[in-house]
Amino acid sequence: MIADPAARRDVPDATVARLPEYLRALTDLAGRGVASVSSEELATAAGVRSAKLRKDLSHLGSYGVRGVGYEVEVLAHEISRQLGLAQNWPVAIVGLGYLGHALATYSGFANRGFHVVALLDRDPEVVGKEIAGMIVGSVDDLEQVVTGRGVAIGVIATPAASAQEVCDRFVAVGVRSVLNFAPCVLSVPQGVDVRKVDLATELQILAFHEQRKTESVREIRPLLEVSP
Amino acid sequence: MIADPAARRDVPDATVARLPEYLRALTDLAGRGVASVSSEELATAAGVRSAKLRKDLSHLGSYGVRGVGYEVEVLAHEISRQLGLAQNWPVAIVGLGYLGHALATYSGFANRGFHVVALLDRDPEVVGKEIAGMIVGSVDDLEQVVTGRGVAIGVIATPAASAQEVCDRFVAVGVRSVLNFAPCVLSVPQGVDVRKVDLATELQILAFHEQRKTESVREIRPLLEVSP
C-alpha cells in the first residue's frame, strides 16, 4: 500500500456507472490508432459533457496533462484497473433460453475481463447441449460448480419464478455479485450486490416519454389545422 | 381536458424509472388475488422504501386512502395509463442475433402494452425465417415497414458498426424513441429519446464493487490470521 497515489475510495456511484462507457470509447480510439485525446473529444465519443468527464476522471486521480489531454492507452489502462478488469472474473450463467444464449455467446464479455466458466439450466432437454463451446450443466450442480470454478459473479437469466431460488443458492456458496435479468425483485443479505436489467422496463420508460410527445402534438395540432 | 385531476407534467425522471417496477409488483399482487395494499407492503414488493414509494405516487395524483392503503386494480390501471401502456405501441426490432431473438420471443412485451410488428435483419440467411410467429424482413425495407405499420419504438440489436445507420434511418422516418442494445453511443437530433442497455456495462459495474469487497477482505485478513 505504498505506491498508490490514487484516491481509491469515494468514487461516486454515478461516476462508476459511466466508467465502462469511457473505457469503451477509449478502446475505440486506441483501435483507430489515436494516441491522445482532449476531454472534449472523449466526452463527445462517450455522449457526455466535457466538464462531467473531467470531474469523473478526477475521482480516479490525475491522469491528464494540462494543455495537452489524456494519453489513450494510459487512461484506458487506469480505468480498466479501477473497474477491476485486470483480473479475469469467472462468471456463471443460469438459464439458457434465448437471453441466456445471447449472454453466453456475447463476445463483449471475453475481451473485457470476464470469463464465462459455467452454463447451467434446469431443463433436461437443454442440459448437455453445447453452447458457445461449452457444455450446459444441470442447475442441480450449481453449488459444486460455483465453488469448484471460483465463480465470483452470477448471472440469472431464468424465468421470474426460479430467480429467487437460484439467487439464494448463489449467495449461500459465497457469490456476492448478481446480475438479474428476471423481472422480479431479489432479496439478498447485506454485502451482496444485485443489478437488475429488465427489457420491458426500458420500453415502458420510453413509452412514457413517447406518450408525452404525442400528447404535445395533439395539443398543438388544432392550432396547425387552422391552415390546412 | 376537463376531467383530469392529475398533475400530468413534472413527473421526475427518477420516479418514471421506478413506475414499471411498481406496476409489476401490483400485477403480481393482483394475480394472487390481493385487492388492497399499504405503501409499506407495496414498497417491499418493489424493493424500495415506503416513503419513496408514496412520494413517487404523489406525483401521479392521489390514489390512496389514508388509513387503508391503495386499491391494487385502481393503482395498477392508473400507472399503466400514465406510462402510456393503455395504447399498444408498435415496436420494430432490427438485428436478430441471439439477443434480437430473445427480445422477439420475450412474452413480457405483449402483455404490457407493446406489440412487436416487425423483425428486420441484414443477413440473407436470416431474412425469411420465422421467429416468434413472424417472418423476418430485410432491413432494406425498414422505411417502408416503419411507415406502413406505424412503428413508434425502434429496438436496435445489431452489432455496434451498424447501429448508427439503423438509428439514422429510424429517425428519418419519424421514430422518436429508440432502445439501443449495441455497445456504442448513438447521436440523434433533439426530440428523439435513446435508452441504452449494455450487458457488459452492468457486469463492469458489478466488477468494480466486487473488487472493492475483495480488497477489504485482503486488508482485514491479516487481523484474522492471528488466530488460526
Place this chain on the structure above:
DNA sequence: GCGACTTTGTGCACACGTTCACAAACATCT
C-alpha cells in the same frame, strides 16, 4: 357520534449529482 388507531401525502432538511467558470499547469513559439 366520538375517540383510538392506521396510513397517506407532504413540507423540510439533507445528500448527491451536475454545470459553470476559472486558476493552475503544461506546451509552443519567438
Place this chain on the structure above:
DNA sequence: AGATGTTTGTGAACGTGTGCACAAAGTCGC
C-alpha cells in the same frame, strides 16, 4: 526566458433526488 495559447482539475453554485417526521384524513369499535 517570457509571452501566448491550450486544456486540465476543481471550488462554488445550482438542481435533483432521498429520507424523516408529522399533520391530515380516513376506518373501526363502541
